[in-house]
Amino acid sequence: MQRLLLPPVVWFASVGAMVILQRIWPVAVLPADGRVLAWWAGGVLVLAGLVVAQWHARLFRRIGTNINTFGEPGTLTTAGLFAHTRNPMYLGMLLALAGVALALGTLSPWLLVLQFFVLAQCWYIPLEERKLAARFGRQYADYCRDVRRWI
Structure with a gap:
């Protein structure tokens, strides 16, 4: 069940929905x-969000720490955008979703x-932060004091 609720799976399901x-x-x-303007601006946001999310996912793989939301943390990572936000991968996914919504050109998405x-705010992040x-x-407490959850 947890595999179905991994953030990338939920992200792709959200895009489809x-x-x-x-x-x-x-x-x-x-x-x-x-x-037309919304489509182009949305495309830029999607690209930027996916670059941010993938950059930090690759950072996790490069340093050999766990990326699975439901797994145990391996390393406290403060490199890349983690120096400015505690959740750059969620921020990237959210930015990309906002880009899709903008590109679709209606309010409902x-x-x-x-x-x-x-x-992310009420389940994924609190779960990860407790771990x-x-x-x-x-x-970690010092890191939380110095770096905001989002931006």
Whole structure:
């Protein structure tokens, strides 16, 4: 069951649900001239978000630490954007989802962006933070004091 709830799986499911929702319940459709700009701007956000998420996923693999949300942490990572946000991979995924929602040009897909944010904020991140606090104690507490959860 946990494999179905891994953040990348939920991300891809959210993108699929956004497309379906935009097709069956297109709330507040952008005018035609705005859709072109929204599509390009959304594409830039998707690309930027995926680059941020993948950059940090590769960082985890390079240093040999666990990337699985439900696994035990291996290393307290402060390299890359971890120096500025405790969750650059979630931030990247959220940015990419926002880009998809923008590119779709209606309001309804934003419900899935909100859903992913709430899931990350209320379940994934607290779960990971409890494990990190238990494993790294004072070092993690100092990191949390110095670096914000999101931005």
